[in-house]
Amino acid sequence: MPRPTPSQTVGPFYGYALPFTDGARPAPPGHPDAITLHGVVRDGAGQPIPDALLEFWQAAPDGSLDGHPGSLRRDPVTGGFLGRDGVRFTGFARVPTDADGHWRVHTLRPPASAPYLSVCVFARGLMHHLYTRAYLAEPAADALLDALPARRRATLVARDEGAGVHRFDIHLQGEKETVFLDFAR
Amino acid sequence: MSPASLPSQRTGAAAPNPGPAGPGATPPTPPTQQDISAEIAAAHARAAAAVAAGAAPPDHPPRDFAPYRSSVLRHPRQSLVSVGDPEAAELRGPVFGVTDVTETDADLTRQHLGEPLGERITVSGRVTDRAGRPVRGQLVEIWQANASGRYAHQRDQHPAPLDPHFTGVGRCLTDDLGRYRFTTIKPGAYPWRNHDNAWRPAHIHFSLFGTAFTQRLVTQMYFPGDPLFPYDPILQSVTDQAARERLVAAYDHALSVPEWSLGYRWDIVLDGPAATLPDPEEGS
Ligand SMILES: [Fe+2]
Numbered sequence: 001m002p003r004p005t006p007s008q009t010v011g012p013f014y015g016y017a018l019p020f021t022d023g024a025r026p027a028p029p030g031h032p033d034a035i036t037l038h039g040v041v042r043d044g045a046g047q048p049i050p051d052a053l054l055e056f057w058q059a060a061p062d063g064s065l066d067g068h069p070g071s072l073r074r075d076p077v078t079g080g081f082l083g084r085d086g087v088r089f090t091g092f093a094r095v096p097t098d099a100d101g102h103w104r105v106h107t108l109r110p111p112a113s114a115p116y117l118s119v120c121v122f123a124r125g126l127m128h129h130l131y132t133r134a135y136l137a138e139p140a141a142d143a144l145l146d147a148l149p150a151r152r153r154a155t156l157v158a159r160d161e162g163a164g165v166h167r168f169d170i171h172l173q174g175e176k177e178t179v180f181l182d183f184a185r
Numbered sequence: 186m187s188p189a190s191l192p193s194q195r196t197g198a199a200a201p202n203p204g205p206a207g208p209g210a211t212p213p214t215p216p217t218q219q220d221i222s223a224e225i226a227a228a229h230a231r232a233a234a235a236v237a238a239g240a241a242p243p244d245h246p247p248r249d250f251a252p253y254r255s256s257v258l259r260h261p262r263q264s265l266v267s268v269g270d271p272e273a274a275e276l277r278g279p280v281f282g283v284t285d286v287t288e289t290d291a292d293l294t295r296q297h298l299g300e301p302l303g304e305r306i307t308v309s310g311r312v313t314d315r316a317g318r319p320v321r322g323q324l325v326e327i328w329q330a331n332a333s334g335r336y337a338h339q340r341d342q343h344p345a346p347l348d349p350h351f352t353g354v355g356r357c358l359t360d361d362l363g364r365y366r367f368t369t370i371k372p373g374a375y376p377w378r379n380h381d382n383a384w385r386p387a388h389i390h391f392s393l394f395g396t397a398f399t400q401r402l403v404t405q406m407y408f409p410g411d412p413l414f415p416y417d418p419i420l421q422s423v424t425d426q427a428a429r430e431r432l433v434a435a436y437d438h439a440l441s442v443p444e445w446s447l448g449y450r451w452d453i454v455l456d457g458p459a460a461t462l463p464d465p466e467e468g469s
Contacts, residue, residue: 016336
């Protein structure tokens, strides 16, 4: 059995390589079920992290986990990014934090069968990415949430700010530390 | 001290300096290489003792590796919570296709009007999962400094020349055998501000996707025989020597292109549970 290749930090200079046009906008423009999820990534001193990179993966509204190519749709003439095609939902988003640690994604509400966005956190200083989940609403029953004490459980549930906007802050360390996940081997 | 106030952003320096002086005292002096090397040696000794006591050698770096100062406030203190749900969305993942790459993406020497300076290289290998199965049709992304050790990034203030003919970004999709291939130039080593006289060994940053989001990997590939290896707290954050060696490419003469480029081979194994999709090579 081959041993895995070790992880290394994403470092500070991914900004010209990994972000792409419409990375934060998996929702087709004007889609009636579009929502906005946003928040701030903070370190153990409560300071915003300006060089984190977040990725999101989620089920399509019909429950499909097949995804679709085209998140990084390219222009064969210039080699640049064209932006998404405005029709197909790829289920994938990637967004760097701003200088104030804030980020946002405009996506489609995930289905009841998997009512969360899976979040993968990268940052300078973080040796190995971290997984968490942003639940858009408290599900009636959920094996992961139900096994957590209330205070920790709350770190996985986005706060409804109305008008389709949901707030989800990520704390890498400290009092408000977000619950990070490990997947069974 | 805010990182934004530093003349260079190659740091590291967001973590508090552990010096004895309190607030308002003279600015703390950065740790020396000797300090950092001693911390690395101590961390390796602790990890070796754990293995000697029966722990499995770790494949990945611990997230709290203090010799890399930026890690101090950027790792969780609570244990990760296990998710065993076979229906978890994370057991599937994003997919990519022909619309996500262009032909020049895999040749970083041909993305501008002129040729970049430096030693032209070919970097190629296979991406597999833990069972040795190829990861097919998935996105591989790379980024790197130019031959002088400078990134095409505004926040990189290392006083080495930018190269107008080199950006340092590449992408490709793996083929049916899980293979990827890039033509680029060998990146230079560069200084950073983790400690006094800190230098990163030459490396190429890699980003990989598997069939499941759980297999996501961002890492760095190094070049064989680099004398900077023992001094670098990022490479040395991988405490197991066999695991560290898996981050170092091999010179492969068969990959060298006559009168064109030198070849390096680097195979990548993705960790984490894979999607349980039917695979014709399963068990073969
Ligand atoms: Fe780097």
